[in-house]
Amino acid sequence: MKVELRGIHKYFGKNHANDDINLTIPSGTIQGILGENGAGKSTLMKILSGYFHADQGEILLDGKPVKIASPAAALQAGVGMLHQDPLDFPPMRIIDNFLLRTSGDFFPNRKHAAQDINLLMKEFGFSLDPESYVDSLTVGERQQLEIMRLLFLGARVFILDEPTTGISAAQKAKLFETLKKFPEQAITAIFVSHKLEDVEKLCDRVAVLRQGKLVGQMEREQGKPFDNKKLVKMMFGKEAPLAPRQAYSQEGSVLRLNDVSVEDARLKIRNVNFEARAGEVIGLAGMEGSGQGVFLRACAGLIRTVGGTVQVKEKDLTGKSYHVYKNNGVEFLPAARLEEGLVPGLSLTEHFQLAEKAEGLFIKQDVGVKLAQERIAAFNIKGTPVSAVESLSGGNQQRALLSLLRTPLSLVLIEHPTRGLDIESVIYIWSKLKERCKQGSAILFMSSDLDEILQYSDRILVFFNGKVSQPLDAEKTSVAKLGEMIGGRGWQEEPTA
Amino acid sequence: MKNTRISNFGFQILAVVLALVVTSLILIAAGANPLDAYKNIYAGSFGSFEKLSDVLVAWIPLLITVAGLLVTFSAGLWNIGVEGQIIMGGIATTWIVRLLQDTTTPPALTIALAILAGMIGGALWAALAGALKTFGGVNEIFGGLGLNFVATAATIWLIFGPWKRPGVASIAGTEAFNESVWLPTMGDTRLSLWALGLAIVSIMIVYFLLQGTYIGLRLKAVGKNPKAAYLLGVPTWQYSMMAFMLCGAFAGLAGAMQVMAVYHRLIGSISSGYGFLGLLVAMLVNYQVIWSVPVALFFAALNIGGIQLPIILKLDSSITGILQGTLVLFVLMMEGVRQRFMKRAGEKQ
Numbered sequence: 096m097k098v099e100l101r102g103i104h105k106y107f108g109k110n111h112a113n114d115d116i117n118l119t120i121p122s123g124t125i126q127g128i129l130g131e132n133g134a135g136k137s138t139l140m141k142i143l144s145g146y147f148h149a150d151q152g153e154i155l156l157d158g159k160p161v162k163i164a165s166p167a168a169a170l171q172a173g174v175g176m177l178h179q180d181p182l183d184f185p186p187m188r189i190i191d192n193f194l195l196r197t198s199g200d201f202f203p204n205r206k207h208a209a210q211d212i213n214l215l216m217k218e219f220g221f222s223l224d225p226e227s228y229v230d231s232l233t234v235g236e237r238q239q240l241e242i243m244r245l246l247f248l249g250a251r252v253f254i255l256d257e258p259t260t261g262i263s264a265a266q267k268a269k270l271f272e273t274l275k276k277f278p279e280q281a282i283t284a285i286f287v288s289h290k291l292e293d294v295e296k297l298c299d300r301v302a303v304l305r306q307g308k309l310v311g312q313m314e315r316e317q318g319k320p321f322d323n324k325k326l327v328k329m330m331f332g333k334e335a336p337l338a339p340r341q342a343y344s345q346e347g348s349v350l351r352l353n354d355v356s357v358e359d360a361r362l363k364i365r366n367v368n369f370e371a372r373a374g375e376v377i378g379l380a381g382m383e384g385s386g387q388g389v390f391l392r393a394c395a396g397l398i399r400t401v402g403g404t405v406q407v408k409e410k411d412l413t414g415k416s417y418h419v420y421k422n423n424g425v426e427f428l429p430a431a432r433l434e435e436g437l438v439p440g441l442s443l444t445e446h447f448q449l450a451e452k453a454e455g456l457f458i459k460q461d462v463g464v465k466l467a468q469e470r471i472a473a474f475n476i477k478g479t480p481v482s483a484v485e486s487l488s489g490g491n492q493q494r495a496l497l498s499l500l501r502t503p504l505s506l507v508l509i510e511h512p513t514r515g516l517d518i519e520s521v522i523y524i525w526s527k528l529k530e531r532c533k534q535g536s537a538i539l540f541m542s543s544d545l546d547e548i549l550q551y552s553d554r555i556l557v558f559f560n561g562k563v564s565q566p567l568d569a570e571k572t573s574v575a576k577l578g579e580m581i582g583g584r585g586w587q588e589e590p591t592a
Numbered sequence: 593m594k595n596t597r598i599s600n601f602g603f604q605i606l607a608v609v610l611a612l613v614v615t616s617l618i619l620i621a622a623g624a625n626p627l628d629a630y631k632n633i634y635a636g637s638f639g640s641f642e643k644l645s646d647v648l649v650a651w652i653p654l655l656i657t658v659a660g661l662l663v664t665f666s667a668g669l670w671n672i673g674v675e676g677q678i679i680m681g682g683i684a685t686t687w688i689v690r691l692l693q694d695t696t697t698p699p700a701l702t703i704a705l706a707i708l709a710g711m712i713g714g715a716l717w718a719a720l721a722g723a724l725k726t727f728g729g730v731n732e733i734f735g736g737l738g739l740n741f742v743a744t745a746a747t748i749w750l751i752f753g754p755w756k757r758p759g760v761a762s763i764a765g766t767e768a769f770n771e772s773v774w775l776p777t778m779g780d781t782r783l784s785l786w787a788l789g790l791a792i793v794s795i796m797i798v799y800f801l802l803q804g805t806y807i808g809l810r811l812k813a814v815g816k817n818p819k820a821a822y823l824l825g826v827p828t829w830q831y832s833m834m835a836f837m838l839c840g841a842f843a844g845l846a847g848a849m850q851v852m853a854v855y856h857r858l859i860g861s862i863s864s865g866y867g868f869l870g871l872l873v874a875m876l877v878n879y880q881v882i883w884s885v886p887v888a889l890f891f892a893a894l895n896i897g898g899i900q901l902p903i904i905l906k907l908d909s910s911i912t913g914i915l916q917g918t919l920v921l922f923v924l925m926m927e928g929v930r931q932r933f934m935k936r937a938g939e940k941q
Contacts, residue, residue: 418825445813
C-alpha cells in the first residue's frame with residue numbers, strides 16, 4: 096500500500112511538532128524514520144495511525160485521500176501500529192487476545208481463530224502456543240503476536256515504533272526476517288528508530304526529522320550502505336557556534352564509582368569506574384533509555400547498585416538510601432517536575448518549609464514566607480509565596496525546583512535540566528547551576544540536547560545500550576561525534592546490543 | 593477568588609437540595625409525607641434536652657473517628673479499616689477493665705489505663721493494615737475490609753466464648769462492668785462530659801497537627817505526591833504508617849468511649865457503624881477540619897432523629913441513612929461538576 100503524507104502540520108500549544116511534512120512511501124518498501132527524541136517522529140506516526148489529528152494536511156492511501164479519525168478507523172483503512180509497549184492483555188491467553196479485537200458474533204469462534212493463528216505462524220515462521228498466556232511471553236514474542244494480530248485484521252501498512260528496544264538479538268533477527276517478507280506481499284513498513292545500525296540493516300529508504308521538520312531523505316543505492324555521516328548531520332543539524340565555556344573544576348573528588356554495576360528491567364550497566372571532581376559539570380549523553388537515567392539515579396541512591404562501591408566525598412555510601420545521600424550533600428532533580436519533583440496542591444512556601452531542615456514541631460509561618468520571598472526574587476520565579484506550584488509555567492516550575500536545593504551541596508544530579516523551556520530560562524538556569532559549581536558542587540546531568548551537553552559540560556559520558564564510554568573532553572568533541580556515538584557508532588569496541 | 597468561594601458555596605447548597613429532593617421522592621414512594629418525616633427527624637434530635645443529649649452521645653464517637661480519618665485522608669490513605677480499629681479499641685478497653693476492676697487498683701487509674709489500652713489496640717490494628725500496605729503491597733481498602741471482618745468475628749467470639757455472661761451467653765454483650773469504673777454521666781442522660789471533652793480535644797489536636805506542624809505538612813505532601821515528598825526528604829512509608837497508627841489510636845479512643853461511657857460492657861456491634869459514617873463525614877468536609885464539627889453533629893442528629901420514625905410514621909429509621917448517603921454522593925458529584933464548570937470558564941477567558 097502506498098502512503099502519501101501531504102503538508103502535515105501539528106501544534107501542541109505553541110510547539111510546532113510537525114511542520115509541513117511531505118512524505119511519499121511507495122508500496123512494499125521499508126521506510127526508516129530517523130530523528131532525535133522530540134523531533135516529531137512519534138507525532139507524525141500517531142497522526143497516520145489515528146491517535147492524533149493533524150491540524151492541517153492530508154493523508155492518501157494508494158492515491159485515495161482518507162480521513163483517519165481513530166485507531167480503529169486507521170486499521171480499517173489498513174494502517175496498523177506496533178507500539179513500543181505492546182498493547183495486549185497479559186493475563187489472558189493468546190487466542191483470547193486475538194478474539195478480543197475482532198468484532199463479530201456474540202459467541203467467539205475459538206476453533207476458527209486457532210486455525211487462523213496457526214496459518215499466520217506458519218507463514219512467518221513463528222512458534223507460539225495459542226493457548227498460552229501472554230504474560231509468559233517475552234517482549235519479542237509479544238511483538239510477534241501483535242504483528243500477527245494486525246495482519247489478521249488486514250493491516251497493509253505497518254508502523255513500528257522503536258521495535259528493537261528490549262528484545263534479544265535473536266528476536267531482532269527474527270523481526271527483521273519477518274519485516275523483509277513484507278515487500279513480497281506489497282505491505283509497507285515504516286520503521287521508526289534512533290538506531291542508525293538498525294535502519295542501515297533493514298530499510299530501503301530513510302527520512303530524517305529534526306525539530307518538527309522533514310530535513311532530508313535518502314534512498315539506498317543498490318548494494319551500498321547509507322552515508323552515515325550525512326545522516327548524523329541531518330539528525331542533529333549543524334554545530335552551533337558555542338559561547339565561551341566556563342570551567343570551575345577544583346581539586347578534590349566529589350563522587351567516586353568503583354566497578355559499579357546497575358540493572359533495571361531492560362539494561363545492565365557493568366563495571367563503571369568514574370570520578371567527578373568538585374565544581375565539575377558532567378554531561379550524560381545518549382538516546383532515551385540507553386542507561387544514563389538508571390546511572391544518574393544509582394548515583395543518588397534511588398536505584399540500588401548490584402556491584403561495586405559508590406563514594407561521595409570519600410565516604411562510602413554504597414547501598415544506602417537517597418535520604419542518606421541527601422544528608423551527605425547529594426540532591427537529585429527529576430525531569431518529571433509535577434510528577435516527581437513538586438507536590439501539586441502545595442504552595443511555594445510550603446515547598447520551602449518541606450525542603451529545609453525543620454526546627455521544632457510547629458511551623459513558623461512568617462519565616463517560611465520570608466524564605467519564599469527571598470528565593471522567588473533570587474530565582475526570578477513568576478509567582479507568589481502562596482502560589483500553588485501547578486499554577487506556575489514550566490520554566491518557573493523548573494526554577495522553583497532549583498530554588499529548593501539546599502546549601503551547601505557536594506553533588507547535584509539532574510535529569511533534563513532545561514527540557515521544554517524557552518531559551519531565556521535555559522540561560523538563567525545554567526547560570527544558577529554554574530554558581531553552584533563555583534561553590535564547589537559537582538553537577539551530573541542528562542539531556543537529549545547534544546548542544547546543551549557540549550555547551551555546559553566539562554566532560555561527557557556517552558551511553559549506548561547500557562554501555563558507558565570513557566569520559567570525553569567536551570572541548571575536543573563535536574555534535575557529530577556524539578551523534579554517532581549515541582547511535583552506537585564509532586566506539587573503540589563495537590558495543591554489544 | 594471571592595467569586596470562586598461564592599460559586600463553591602452555591603454548588604454545595606445545590607447538592608444539599610438535590611439530596612433532599614431524592615430522599616423526599618423515596619419517602620413519597622414509601623407512602624410517607626416528606627415534610628412530616630423531616631419534622632419528626634428534627635423533633636427527634638433537637639426537640640428536647642434528652643434528645644439533644646442523645647445526639648451528643650452519638651456525636652462523640654463520630655467526631656473522634658472523623659478526627660482520626662482526617663489524618664489518614666491527608667496522607668492520601670483510604671482507611672476503610674477504621675471500623676475494625678474502633679472494635680479493637682473496644683475490645684482492648686474491655687480486657688483491661690475486666691483485668692483490673694476486681695483488684696485494688698483505684699477506679700480512676702483503671703479507667704485511664706483502659707482508655708489508653710483502647711487507643712493502643714486501635715493503633716496496633718491500624719498498624720496491621722498499614723504494614724499490609726507498606727510491606728505486602730495490599731491496598732489499604734482491601735486490607736482494612738478484611739481486618740474489619742476479623743475484628744467483628746473476634747468480638748462475637750469473645751462475647752460467646754471467654755467473656756460470656758455467666759448462664760446464658762447473648763449478643764447483648766458481656767456482663768456489665770462494676771459501676772465504679774463507669775465514666776460519670778450527666779444526670780439521667782447517657783452523656784459523659786469526660787467523653788465530650790475528649791472528643792473536642794481530639795478534633796483540636798488534629799486541627800493543630802494538620803494546620804501548624806511540620807508533621808502535618810509532611811503528611812499532606814505524602815498524600816498529594818509521595819514521589820516528590822520522598823525526593824524532598826520526607827520518609828514516606830514511615831509517615832504513612834504513622835498516619836495509620838494515629839487514626840487507629842483515635843478510632844480506638846472512640847471504641848473505648850463506647851465501652852466506658854455508653855454501654856459499660858462489650859457488645860456485639862460496639863462500633864455501631866460510626867467508622868463508615870465517619871468516612872462519609874470526612875469525605876464531605878474535604879480536609880477542612882473545622883467543618884467536621886458541625887457536619888458530624890448534623891449526621892449524629894440524623895441518626896438519633898431517625899429513631900422515632902418507625903413508631904410515628906411506620907417508616908424504617910434507615911431512611912436517615914439514605915439522606916446521609918445521597919448527601920455525600922451529591923456533594924462529591926457537584927464538586928466534579930464545579931471543577932468542569934470552572935475549567936470551561938477558564939478556557940473561555
